[in-house]
Amino acid sequence: MAENEKLECLKKLQDVLQEKFALEQQVETLPKELRREEAMLRTVEKEFADLQKLASDTVDEVKSLSIRYEDAFQVRTGYEKQMEFLNTQREYEALSKQLEEARANEETLLKQRNSKTKESEKLKNQVIAKEEEVANQKAKVDEEQAKVDTELSGINEKIAELDRACLEIKGNAISDELYEKFSNIVRKKNGLGVVPVHGQVCMGCDRVLPVQFVIDLRLKQENNEIDYCPYCSRIIWYDQLDPETEKNYIFEQLESKGTGSESKVSSASSGSQQDSDSYDESMGMDDGFDDF
Ligand SMILES: [Zn+2]
Numbered sequence: 001m002a003e004n005e006k007l008e009c010l011k012k013l014q015d016v017l018q019e020k021f022a023l024e025q026q027v028e029t030l031p032k033e034l035r036r037e038e039a040m041l042r043t044v045e046k047e048f049a050d051l052q053k054l055a056s057d058t059v060d061e062v063k064s065l066s067i068r069y070e071d072a073f074q075v076r077t078g079y080e081k082q083m084e085f086l087n088t089q090r091e092y093e094a095l096s097k098q099l100e101e102a103r104a105n106e107e108t109l110l111k112q113r114n115s116k117t118k119e120s121e122k123l124k125n126q127v128i129a130k131e132e133e134v135a136n137q138k139a140k141v142d143e144e145q146a147k148v149d150t151e152l153s154g155i156n157e158k159i160a161e162l163d164r165a166c167l168e169i170k171g172n173a174i175s176d177e178l179y180e181k182f183s184n185i186v187r188k189k190n191g192l193g194v195v196p197v198h199g200q201v202c203m204g205c206d207r208v209l210p211v212q213f214v215i216d217l218r219l220k221q222e223n224n225e226i227d228y229c230p231y232c233s234r235i236i237w238y239d240q241l242d243p244e245t246e247k248n249y250i251f252e253q254l255e256s257k258g259t260g261s262e263s264k265v266s267s268a269s270s271g272s273q274q275d276s277d278s279y280d281e282s283m284g285m286d287d288g289f290d291d292f
Pocket of ligand 1: 202203205207232234
């Protein structure tokens with residue numbers, strides 16, 4: 001069979017495109033760690049702001065309790081002075097009761113003030129610690145950002161290199177239109193845009209092609225033309241096998257094994273990939289090629 005220049009170009013292109021798309025995938029996933037660190041920074045900053053608010057509220061509460069304690073202190077000492085100038089037993093009993101209450105009130109406020117002061121000190125330390133945490137997290141984000149920038153520029157350089165390699169391979173053998181179309185197929189079909197036909201079976205989707213279709217395909221191939229699998233839309237080429245092996249891939253043989261022309265022939269296609277049909281459907285590709 002004569003060499004089909006287009007096909008040979010496409011096979012070479014496929015290798016380069018596979019590499020390029022793998023790199024593009026990396027560009028997509030690379031900033032994941034950075035996004036994670038950025039989200040963490042937002043969380044820590046929020047915690048810092050909440051803590052600052054709580055610390056400031058607590059300082060206000062300490063101030064308020066201090067004033068109330070001072071007042072209670074004045075009330076109690078006032079009663080104690082009055083005790084010195086009492087005349088009757090009745091007055092003494094009444095004032096004693098007031099004094100007792102004033103002492104209890106003063107004591108309670110003192111306890112509350114002291115406890116709130118301790119809490120306030122603790123919060124101040126927590127604020128300092130959280131501020132440090134924010135600074136550390138910021139540094140992490142900056143570091144990750146720098147790392148991503150460096151890696152991205154490296155990957156983008158490689159992608160540009162592969163683009164140039166593609167254009168070089170493409171040359172005049174392949175039209176811009178076919179190049180675009182083929183790139184899309186390779187991208188959507190997980191790296192496999194040009195696949196062999198064994199006997200009557202497309203090695204991309206494992207489906208059996210009509211006899212006449214394969215005869216036409218072989219003719220086109222001789223004339224430096226290409227064709228597409230009507231089932232999976234990949235570019236296909238007839239791959240001449242030795243007659244014994246090829247027998248396993250022709251319709252009569254497949255049918256005698258109980259498989260129709262529309263069904264999969266996994267028994268005959270040990271060399272092809274897993275479950276291409278369900279994969280194609282999941283990509284929504286089988287009937288989506290009209291716009292090419
Ligand atoms: Zn196919």
